[in-house]
Amino acid sequence: xxxxxxxxxxxxxxxxxxxxxxxxxxxxxxxxxxxxxxxxxxxxxxxxxxxxxxxxxxxxxxxxxxxxxxxxxxxxxxxxxxxxxxxxxxxxxxxxxxxxxxxxxxxxxxxxxxxxxxxxxxxxxxxxxxxxxxxxxxxxxxxxxxxxxxxxxxxxxxxxxxxxxxxxxxxxxxxxxxxxxxxxxxxxxxxxxxxxxxxxxxxxxxxxxxxxxxxxxxxxxxxxxxxxxxxxxxxxxxxxxxxxxxxxxxxxxxxxxxxxxxxxxxxxxxxxxxx
Numbered sequence: 001x002x003x004x005x006x007x008x009x010x011x012x013x014x015x016x017x018x019x020x021x022x023x024x025x026x027x028x029x030x031x032x033x034x035x036x037x038x039x040x041x042x043x044x045x046x047x048x049x050x051x052x053x054x055x056x057x058x059x060x061x062x063x064x065x066x067x068x069x070x071x072x073x074x075x076x077x078x079x080x081x082x083x084x085x086x087x088x089x090x091x092x093x094x095x096x097x098x099x100x101x102x103x104x105x106x107x108x109x110x111x112x113x114x115x116x117x118x119x120x121x122x123x124x125x126x127x128x129x130x131x132x133x134x135x136x137x138x139x140x141x142x143x144x145x146x147x148x149x150x151x152x153x154x155x156x157x158x159x160x161x162x163x164x165x166x167x168x169x170x171x172x173x174x175x176x177x178x179x180x181x182x183x184x185x186x187x188x189x190x191x192x193x194x195x196x197x198x199x200x201x202x203x204x205x206x207x208x209x210x211x212x213x214x215x216x217x218x219x220x221x222x223x224x225x226x227x228x229x230x231x232x233x234x235x236x237x238x239x240x241x242x243x244x245x246x247x248x249x250x251x252x253x254x255x256x257x258x259x260x261x262x263x264x265x266x267x268x269x270x271x272x273x274x275x
């Protein structure tokens with residue numbers, strides 16, 4: 001049997017949309033103890049049927065609803081009972097998110113902050129499934145049609161599953177993705193051309209920086225575009241690293257930095273596929 005895929009998707013960090021924790025708290029005394037159940041949507045390979053993707057076990061993204069917390073008190077009774085309430089509300093929230101997949105709601109009633117849910121929730125679940133399934137390391141990234149299975153899952157301490165179990169995993173639905181179309185639409189794996197003033201991109205130099213062409217920013221950018229190895233560049237104005245300007249061509253896209261001498265620098269990227 002092929003291994004299940006549990007996808008850890010705090011992704012490219014496409015943006016840190018899922019980095020803020022989601023919290024679920026039952027009303028109770030301000031000083032009450034808290035119990036916690038983690039909640040996630042998971043994509044797995046289907047157990048049968050056509051379009052089986054044969055996932056690589058090293059590919060493990062998921063779509064976190066982050067975590068829910070429930071305050072012990074107001075009828076929770078025990079920590080286990082508290083967690084059971086947390087996991088029930090977690091699954092209700094995730095179930096509603098799936099039901100609303102074609103018309104996503106910013107905050108379904110089951111995920112309302114009035115119920116104690118706080119943080120980032122993947123309301124547009126259809127968009128998240130497609131981006132997760134089709135990221136560059138996915139075994140189906142370059143397939144037209146492949147089926148993945150969506151599950152909703154809670155885990156943590158006793159009560160985060162049914163009865164005294166610690167895990168509850170529920171099959172939601174099979175989902176067919178056309179990754180070639182999705183990757184084109186979402187421009188997955190593509191680094192866009194850019195040009196930013198006042199930043200440096202140190203490192204990954206293809207060669208020692210030198211004056212290029214007429215010494216202008218445009219000449220530096222053009223030099224990068226003409227080099228098949230260049231993916232980014234930094235132009236340094238005269239007087240910073242010598243009497244003339246210098247152009248540094250990069251083999252990758254280093255993280256940009258702002259420092260005392262970067263005020264008049266210009267850095268950019270050449271459009272390229274990052275995968």
